[in-house]
Amino acid sequence: MGTWGDILAELNSILLGGHVKPGDPHPIDAIRRKYLKRVSEITGRHAILYATRWTQPPAADPDLLSITPEDLQGFMEVTQDLKGPNVDVILHSPGGSAESTEAIVKFLRSRFGHIRVMVPHAAMSAATMFACSANRILMALHSFLGPIDPQFTVQSEIGRAAVAAHAILAQFDLAKKECKDPSLLPAWLPMLRQYGPALLIQCQLAQALSQQLVAEWLAAYMLAKHDDRKERAARIAAALADHASFKSHGRFINREEGRGLGLEIDDLEADAKLYAAVLGVFHSASHTFSGTTAVKLIENENGKAFIKQQQVVQIHAIGVQPKPLPPFPADV
Numbered sequence: 001m002g003t004w005g006d007i008l009a010e011l012n013s014i015l016l017g018g019h020v021k022p023g024d025p026h027p028i029d030a031i032r033r034k035y036l037k038r039v040s041e042i043t044g045r046h047a048i049l050y051a052t053r054w055t056q057p058p059a060a061d062p063d064l065l066s067i068t069p070e071d072l073q074g075f076m077e078v079t080q081d082l083k084g085p086n087v088d089v090i091l092h093s094p095g096g097s098a099e100s101t102e103a104i105v106k107f108l109r110s111r112f113g114h115i116r117v118m119v120p121h122a123a124m125s126a127a128t129m130f131a132c133s134a135n136r137i138l139m140a141l142h143s144f145l146g147p148i149d150p151q152f153t154v155q156s157e158i159g160r161a162a163v164a165a166h167a168i169l170a171q172f173d174l175a176k177k178e179c180k181d182p183s184l185l186p187a188w189l190p191m192l193r194q195y196g197p198a199l200l201i202q203c204q205l206a207q208a209l210s211q212q213l214v215a216e217w218l219a220a221y222m223l224a225k226h227d228d229r230k231e232r233a234a235r236i237a238a239a240l241a242d243h244a245s246f247k248s249h250g251r252f253i254n255r256e257e258g259r260g261l262g263l264e265i266d267d268l269e270a271d272a273k274l275y276a277a278v279l280g281v282f283h284s285a286s287h288t289f290s291g292t293t294a295v296k297l298i299e300n301e302n303g304k305a306f307i308k309q310q311q312v313v314q315i316h317a318i319g320v321q322p323k324p325l326p327p328f329p330a331d332v
Contacts, residue, residue: 002280007031007287028288033303035280039088040301042274045116046082047301048075049281051092053289055121060310064295066096067126072103074298074306082300085113089134090281095125098150098210105133105217115221118268119143120282125151125249128240129210132263133217140268140275144252148214149243150206165203166243172200211237222264236262 013019014027024030032049040047052065079087087108108115117123117134124146131137131145139145150165175192178184211234218233226232239261243249255265269275288294296308 002035002276002278002283004283004286007280007283011287026292028284028291032281032284032288032297033299033301035277035284036090036299037301037303038277039090039274039281042271042277043086043088045086045088046079046084046112047088047090047281048078049090049285049297049299050075051090051282051285051297052094053295054094055092056286056289060295062094064308064310065094067093067100067104067130068096069100069103070308071100071296071298072107074296074308075104075107077306078298078300078304079108079111081302081304082111087112087114088116088118089130090118090120090278091123091127091130092119092121092282092285093123093127093130095123095127095129095146098126098129098206098213101126101129102213105130105213109133118278119145120268120278122146122252126210128253129214129217132214132236132240133221135221137222137258137263137265138268138278139255139258139265141255143268144254145258145263146253147243147246147249147251148210148237148240149246149249150203150210151249164243164249165206168203169200207241211241214240218263223262232262 010031011027014031019027025033036047036049050071053060054065089108115134116136116138117131118138119131120140120143122144123131124144125148128145129148132148137145151163171191175188179188214237215230215233218236219229223229223232239245253261255267258265268278285297288297293309294307295310297305298307299305
């Protein structure tokens, strides 16, 4: 079935059975690549995994888990030898930069004529934008998309925090109203200091960009067969960006809710073999993140991979000798 427990049992069988020879890839890499190859064999299409360790502890640097400009290099690497017009992207990501997502989408569209995005667990924020650039989205009952309202990292007196662009603009509007009363100004000043002079304009532009990209991609690909595709696409993009409706950037949108918004989503479980293989890829990636320093995987069905690892820093005291442990008490 490719469940988390199935993959763990398969991994333990290899490790405990002594089947690993010097020079062999790590068993979890071999298992993950086996399932990714199976996805490609079942569909007759190329298969690419893009996954990060964002749903598993311990917490990693958000910049390592997000969609960044460096990811374009990863997609360039793993698509270099892929011939043919069709590709499936198995996507598991918290999102990241809309601009980086746009660059990746433009690149993939220059290489492939038909793209499907498969979501085995969750693709949020800019990863939802990525999914909206596909011709089709495949989701299971346990799969989720998320709102596309942009986030900004703001440095406050209590540290760095990710804040929705909508919340920043709404708070500033509230401040303008309340600060007409001079007695309320001292209470607002600490909050307003965290906003740079250009942040409000950046919030407005980021909101417009996320909606614009999603509307353009939906109209060009997923909704291309509809005469009113531009109107449909604009409604979907506006709904996905409506922070006032979702009230949280982290809200999960299941496939029925996605269909209700107008997205065209296929059931991943409709093909039992494909469903099992995609789960195998996802849970193998989960075990990779749990058992190694990898935090991001971009990989194709032939095993060509671009792997981002979190650097582990060990600190040793210099010139300090540890005190010897006290001896065990003598036997009586």
